[in-house]
Amino acid sequence: MGQIKFVVSMVMIALFTFAIVGFAINFAVDNNSAVDISDDSSFTNLQTQTASDISEDFRDESNKSYQSILDNNVGEGSQTTAKGTQFSITLGNFLGVFYNILKIPYDKIFGGKDGGFGVFFTAFIVLIGFIAFLYVWKTWVGRNPD
């Protein structure tokens, strides 16, 4: 049950991000806004990447495999799934989507690779890694990890 909940959360996060960026872009288009978020290329890139990751390959490939179910005679080599992507919408795809989604706040708020926050994140991640390692090791050795 935990894994289903996790995957559902991932799908909801991707859809939420897509909806927010789409809303902001279309609002600016409808109102001829002076400041348009589509001027910032990182958001439009996120939008197209998320769309292609979640929907387009999936839709085309699942149409092709559905067609092969309906037809009585499937010719050799025709209408088979070229990439099999309808079966590959797994955690791997979503991790790519999340990397893109989280990269944007990292760039905007913390200044990205060249910002001064790199030290903060590195130290924080090392600390979390250390705590995780100790936790796992103590559990493995049989001691109380708390």
Next chain:
Amino acid sequence: MIFLQHLFNLPNSTTGLDQITIQTIAAVPGFSTLLLLFVFFVTFLGGISRQKARTGTSDYAMLSTIASLSTLMITLILSAVAGFIDLITLGIVVAITFLSGFWLFLDRKTSEV
């Protein structure tokens, strides 16, 4: 008659209230950012305190999402007029909305939203 010397230039109100605000923002660039922070924190902190008073616990992830969506709406509406909001601020508001949504959906139990 003695006229008081003003220490600042009065804004030009010929074209209306929009221009007064835009000139204020040009003089004090942090004004629009602080206005948006005000909107965010009123919703966030107000929601936390009232929910805690009523039910005993407060749902931080949901309230931060609600607050960031309200701030996003106000930012989008203000961005229609040139001079209120700049692109960097708009990008940061959208990024904070993403982070709140990320937190919200990872924070839910199985039976909730």
